[in-house]
Amino acid sequence: MSAKRVTQERRSNRPLREVLDELLSHTRDIARRAKTMSPAEVDYAQQRLEWLADEVWRVATGEAAPPE
Numbered sequence: 001m002s003a004k005r006v007t008q009e010r011r012s013n014r015p016l017r018e019v020l021d022e023l024l025s026h027t028r029d030i031a032r033r034a035k036t037m038s039p040a041e042v043d044y045a046q047q048r049l050e051w052l053a054d055e056v057w058r059v060a061t062g063e064a065a066p067p068e
Helices: 005-012 016-038 039-060
Strands: none
Touching: 005 039
């Protein structure tokens, strides 16, 4: 993939970039606080990681949003 194409993709796929930023931010927060998190916080953090990973996949592949 050429550098120009990568740059264009980064600029044109804002929804993917936003959800990836959210995933990275959450992951960094967990890494900083892991040793002090309660079991309930760890469980919630894991559930949120799974949801964010699913969201990244959905946006990256263009799948429709799951029914709520």
